[in-house]
Amino acid sequence: MAIRSIVESDLSGKPDAATQTFGLGDTWYEIDLTPEEQKKLEEALKPYLKVGRKAEKTTPAKKRVVPETTPEERDEIRAWGKKNGYEFAGRGRIPKMIMKAFDEAHGIDRSK
Template identity: 60%
Template sequence: MAIKTIVESDISGQSDAATVTFGLGNTWFEVDLTEDEQKELEQALAPFVKAGRKAGQSTKKKRATPETTVEERAKIRTWAREQGHEVTEFGRIPRKIIDAYREAHKKSDQT
């Protein structure tokens, strides 16, 4: 003897529905929808799906942090001020200043 399971739409009550899972915020939902209702849901969400990304993926670029010691950062800050650059006492030193410092000291090391 065979057993047939009929899934009805949670929206219209029509048979031949299938379970659809989707998330919003931190909550996951399941709803039984017919094929037409699934297409309607997909069309409604299309602009958000197009603009979004899969969870766990980020479009932010990771900043490369130059490997410097505390002492080297202090020397860079002192040199930068002597060269007329504005640098903060603490925090991130702009990459262009680090590059300029290294370029200036590379030349002086070769002489």
């Protein structure tokens, strides 16, 4: 048994439409249009496309927040954490919760 999908135009309800995607501002839209309706959309946009430019994909750079510490400071933080009952691995990244607790206990502000 074969299943046939028919995409209808969102504007006219006519069959044989295809999904078109376009963006305006920060919002992307999808609409199902017949070939004739797609041509009308392209004609309507032609003056803007002619003078416009393609936008580059912009992905916000992830801000990596890693406190600058020396190996000696990290050893001190680890020792302080274990002494104060925190459980964490002896190697690798020191959990943020422990860094924050250490900084608060010692009046350290690393936000600068």
